[in-house]
Amino acid sequence: MANANIIQFKHVTKQYDNDSPVLDDVSFEIERGKFYTLLGPSGCGKTTILRIIAGFTEPTSGEVFFNGKKINQVPANKRQVNTVFQDYALFPHLNVFENVAFGLRIKKLKNAEIQTKVKEALSFVNLSGYEKREISEMSGGQRQRVAIARAIVNEPEVILLDEPLSALDLKLRTEMQYELRELQRRLGITFIFVTHDQEEALAMSDEIFVINKGTIQQSGTPIDIYDEPINRFVADFIGESNIVKGKMIKDYLVEFVGRQFECVDMGFNENEPVEIVIRPEDLEITSLERGKLQVKVDSQLFRGVHYEICGYDIDGNEWLVHSTKKAKVGTEIGLYFDPEAIHVMRLGETEEEFDRRLETYADVDRHGK
Amino acid sequence: MENKLTRNLYKVPYLLWILLFVIIPIALVLYYSFFDIEGHFSLGNYQKFFTPVYLQMTLSSFWYAFLITAISLIIAYPTALLLTKTKHKQLWLLLIIVPSWINLLLKAYAFLGIFGTYGISNSFLKVIGIGQQQILFTDFSFVFVSVYIFIPFMILPIFNSLNELNPTLVDAAKDLGASKWTTFRRVIFPLTIDGVKSGCQVTFIPALSLFMLTRLIAGNRVITLGTAIEQHFLVTQDWGMGSTIAVFLIIIMVLIMLLTNTRKRGV
Ligand SMILES: Nc1ncnc2c1ncn2[C@@H]1O[C@H](COP(=O)(O)OP(=O)(O)O)[C@@H](O)[C@H]1O
Ligand SMILES: [Mg+2]
Helix, strand or coil, X not given: CCCCEEEEEEEEEECCCCCCCCEEEEEEEEECCCEEEEECCCCCCHHHHHHHHHCCCCCCEEEEEECCEECCCCCHHHCCEEEEXXXXXXXXXXXXXXXXXXXXXXXXXXXXXXXXXXXXXXXXCCCCCCCCCEHHHCCHHHHHHHHHHHHHCCCCCEEEEECCCCCCCHHHHHHHHHHHHHHHHHXXXXXXXXXXXXXXHHHHCCEEEEEECCEEEEEXXXXXXXXXXXXXXXXXXXXXXXXXXXXXEECCEEEECCEEEECCCCCCCCCEEEEEEECHHHCEEECCCCCCEEEEEEEEEEXXXXXXXXXXXXXXXXXXXXXXXXXXCCCEEEEECCHHHCEEEECCCCHHHHHHHHHHHHHHHHHHC | CHHHHHHHHHHHHHHHHHHHHHHHHHHHXXXXXXXXXXXXXXXXXXXXXXXXXXXXXXXXXXXXXXXXHHHHHXXXXXXXXXXXXXXXXXXXXXXXXXXXXXXXXXXXXHHHHHHCCCCHHHHHHHHCCCCCCCCCXXXXXXXXXXXXXXXXXXXXXXXXXXXXXXXXXXXXXXXXXXXXXXXXXXXXXXXXXXXXXXXXXXXXXXXXXXXXXXXXXXXXXCCCHHHHHHHHHHCCCCHHHHHHHHHHHHHHHHHHHHHCCCCCCCC
């Protein structure tokens, strides 16, 4: 068990002065060789987690393990971790070669070996031939690659990347997303990637930690998190969603907008107040009669692949629909959805309680068959 | 049209200043340097400068200026480094800068009292059992007081360049395995070298021509080019020779400025 986990946080709290904690009782495990993403809004504590892993700051309380050993007291320069900083932090007085060679020179490697390794790392990030360039002569995307080369050349067990793509324009960013993911597969080292961009997180990760206000809200694969958001924050943050208040009448039956619907969720108390999530792409435009819900179309935007239609039901709830069909602004339309499209969220449920409830489902399913 | 006129008008005070206080004085100094003590035109002064007496003086000026600069740097760099790490760094910096606002002569006289035969320092030496020493009028006291006077000018530019240094670069060095000392040697110092250069400039150049201190604190034991100029103008009335030394001093200063010229590196 202990060996599959390369990094482990146990009840880590970080507090500056007497402010409210930046990280509040954070526990998680990082498995070797996977691509992890810390996802959350700006100021939620993502960088702080990276800085604690790298050793630039110490946690106020709690324990950090690396390869099963507690490393709270190990200084940054003695850790098997390299960082790609948000602003790249390339040394302006050194050229590209010397920037990449920095870590190797400190390890006092032989010059010939340094030459080979730096060349190799630069070709890994498609920067062969740029050795003699000054950092000031490199573009943003190129600097970012130099920063990655400087990290991978040391062959660390873990690479930390702090919003490395946020300074790039959209096209370059998408390109780099592919390249980074590909790089991680080829190298087979653990990547911990920080971003506030949910699409980026969904596209790249094996595992996502959604963070808000210094606590991990939910962790799981992109699909888990997208399909089964634990609370309103996660549902809202990961992709677009329609969230309305409802009531769980009994297992497999939920009520919202004054009507009862069949659903696939269970394990709630009878008549428990809940929140309902339906993703815009799970809603289908249909005739008024066939629709399970009726909304009045308020606005419509053409988004390229689909239309984004916004309407209101009789209770005044807003409904966002992604559809390839066009609707007419001002008319009433019907919305159809499958029971599977309804996702029911318990109010104020923690991740542990949520996981336990999901497990009971699985049991019921098994017994049911 | 009018815009151009007003722009030129703004330049007038500046140009007037340069003319009155830079160009004319230098021209006058140059002019006087070609006259001997009787008022005849000659190149004799320049010949005289290359005699052992003056060369010796130049050498000793350089030596003391070098000592003062080196010691100031050795004290100022760690101090500036420490300052940037304190919480109220601007306040601490101000406290170090404030003494430099006090007139140089006042400070010199204060040291006369402190270092004098019956001053505090000697009382202290007596208490700890070393006994009374001759402190005033020694090389030590001259260098000590000069360093005291120049240190704020050394600290300020170094502090500024340290303050501008991106702290993530220090994190990056640590991240790549550098110890504290290696980080300093490979990253912090090279990136603040511009501050060090301008600190050395504003210390070394004035230190070359110090003259009041040489008399008050060093008791004329230290003769620098500055002292020589003063002596020629005020005592021997040999304005020609005084000017010649000044011409050389100006040339040396320009050379030092060019040598330590800071090129800005952009990222
Ligand atoms: N050195 C510090 N002193 C005080 N507060 C800090 C310090 N560093 C970070 N913080 C605070 O911690 C919070 C989380 O910061 P950070 O981890 O950088 O967030 P993120 O990377 O998710 O945007 C922020 O509110 C920030 O103001
Ligand atoms: Mg951040």
